[in-house]
Amino acid sequence: MVDTVPRPCGSRALLFEVGSAAEVAAIVSAVRAAELPEVTELVPAARTVLVEVASGASLDRVRDAARSADPAAGRAGTGTLHTIPVTYDGADLELVARTAGISPEEVVNLHSGAEYGVDFCGFAPGFGYLSGLPEPLRQPRLESSRTAVPAGSVGIADVYSCVYPRRSPGGWRLIGHTDVVLFDPGAESPSLFTPGDRVRFEVR
Structure with missing residues (x-):
């Protein structure tokens, strides 16, 4: 699992700071797999992932999805x-x-x-x-x-x-x-x- 505590970015987003590209990919994969309709933006970078939700939506399900991220699982291979x-x-x-x-x-x-x-x-x-x-x-x-x-x-x-x-x-x-x-x-x-x-x- 990814060992990180997300930082709030305003009331609509969380910033996950991690130590490797594999952890970034794992968080992105986990959030996408959760198919959360409230997620409006998912922005990976070298060592961070920013997840934004719609106005008024809770960030709880994003946190829950990210907890399941597993860098050891490798890439899901679902992209084009x-x-x-x-x-x-x-x-x-x-x-x-x-x-x-x-x-x-x-x-x-x-x-x-x-x-x-x-x-x-x-x-x-x-x-x-x-x-x-x-x-x-x-x-x-x-x-x-x-x-x-x-x-x-x-x-x-x-x-x-x-x-x-x-x-x-x-x-x-x-x-x-x-x-x-x-x-x-x-x-x-x-x-x-x-x-x-x-x-x-x-x-x-």
Whole structure:
């Protein structure tokens, strides 16, 4: 179970502060599984989950649902699975391989062979933090960020992988690119990724 006491945020929300991405995922999964009609917002981040309910609703059932959260159960796997075709030609591919002590081909095989979970979205609209990066690829951000990273760039940093939804500054190590549109403001669901979804990268 998740050992945390939620903090009230006004009269309509609770903030759960935890110690790992697995605990965040467990709370999100437990609250979603409870199918509480009073929940209006569920916002996961790296180490927190904010749950908001409708005006006048009690927060008690949210607390009860969160108590059942079990990080050891792993991901429920109920989110949408996205397959993203990638051309592995990133500017930092050689750097990542050199840092890991492996070949660029092994970097590609490791990155494309894993399944990732969308832990949370942030930084820019449609930007998902994708956990599940294989251990040899877990490397720090660049010492100096780029002023402009092209949309569709696939990167890695720390324990995460990502796809840049639009041109923006960034310091992630770039290993490839995709033509998949990650964020379309005119679409009914503008962001392709939703927390809880799963992602696989396919060599193009």
